[in-house]
Amino acid sequence: GENVEQHPSTLSVQEGDSAVIKCTYSDSASNYFPWYKQELGKGPQLIIDIRSNVGEKKDQRIAVTLNKTAKHFSLHITETQPEDSAVYFCAASTSDSWGKLQFGAGTQVVVTP
């Protein structure tokens, strides 16, 4: 089955700097890669996703890149702000898996003013 590895497990950045989180996946059939943000005491919320027919997607300060050949995808946050502090999860899924998501272990991001 699918295995998703996420690095780093913790990331501390100065406000205004960029943050990058990387994930690798094992199943070459995976074609959907969402990123979720989880604030303390809340459920995960989708912040951006990418499908395998696209190499990059951007939404304001957030971007995701996908390298299908190397089977890895990354989340980029630019101009970080204190409200970006949270746990971020990557996930992967295939069309024939009934939407079942395989999650990475998460990255705790701390943005210091």
Add this chain to the structure above:
Amino acid sequence: NAGVTQTPKFRILKIGQSMTLQCTQDMNHNYMYWYRQDPGMGLKLIYYSVGAGITDKGEVPNGYNVSRSTTEDFPLRLELAAPSQTSVYFCASSYLISAGGPDTQYFGPGTRLTVL
């Protein structure tokens, strides 16, 4: 729309007790999922449902049961609670899956369960 709602928010159980975690969505989603999240870990799938009357096991189904009698509701049942089931439980739902891949999963706020 309220989205995905879960009750209760918190619960403490004694070993061997039973309980049902409730999940309701008002988005007319056909797919629903139950995950558990252990400290410092990602979410692991317990059970999922592709529509009313259809359920299937995920990665960690042992000790749990589910039912899906309506589109809106997807309760998770713990029959004989064990300390290993101490976790935060999240319910999620999504609309459909197409050739382009799965649709967005929307998560509830979670139920924090402690088994002592």
